Amino acid sequence: VEYMKKNLTSVHPMWLEPLEVPGGDRQSPIDISVRKSVFDPNLKPLVAQYDPRTCQQIWNNGYSFLVEYDDTTDKSTLRGGPLEDQFRLCQFHFHWGENNDWGSEHTVDRNLYPAELHLVHWNADKYALFEEAVMEENGLAVIGVFLKVGKTHEGLQKLVDALPAGSVVEFTKFDPSCLLPESINEYWTYAGSLTTPPLTEAVTWIIMKQPIEVSHNQLAVFRSLLFTSAEEGVQKSMVNNFRFQQPLKDRTIRSSFT
Ligand SMILES: NS(=O)(=O)c1cc(F)cc(F)c1
């Protein structure tokens, strides 16, 4: 009960974020109110085709750790679902808390998960580079997968063993589909933004209903990473790298399931 009293404002992300982004009417993350979401029978099955050979490296960007993919060809792609175009996987990363009581960015009926995976893709039918797409309203598609504490995730262990990824560490032949839940066709989707600066409103979010299970120890390794702190010498553990929830405003959350 103690932690319930610990007001989350003391658990604040490392960058001082503006409370409201100027003109931000589609900011992320949000709470997904199940009863407010609208079933859309026209949503197609999601088609994620990832080639493990495009996995290149893993590194700590000071705020999370990223696993980066070669996105110079259409080898690892996402299409279908709410998407009109074909998107290329460029990286995935996670957000987590200092304990198992919080850490996810999105919530479901205000329920927090200890961590959340983001698989980031950019619209390669319309743009030539991620850097371009990140400024456009239909530029990115991010799959969000909740992590909950349970059995050890065998596929994740290869990644956990490669941490702490200080600068850039070669990391290859990792198929990120192993991080997707069984039923990838039960998801919520809405129009949102990046959850870290530049916070651009470029993201079609696709949030999986089914979480994946990881062990307490695997999450503990995430928490053993370090933020890149401004002042030398001070080492802060990389935890609570999530953004606070943003107003839904005039948006509808669609579900692919009833
Ligand atoms: N956390 S997020 O998925 O919205 C995200 C993705 C990205 F490619 C760059 C960012 F700065 C943030």
Ligand SMILES: [Zn+2]
């Ligand atoms: Zn993210």
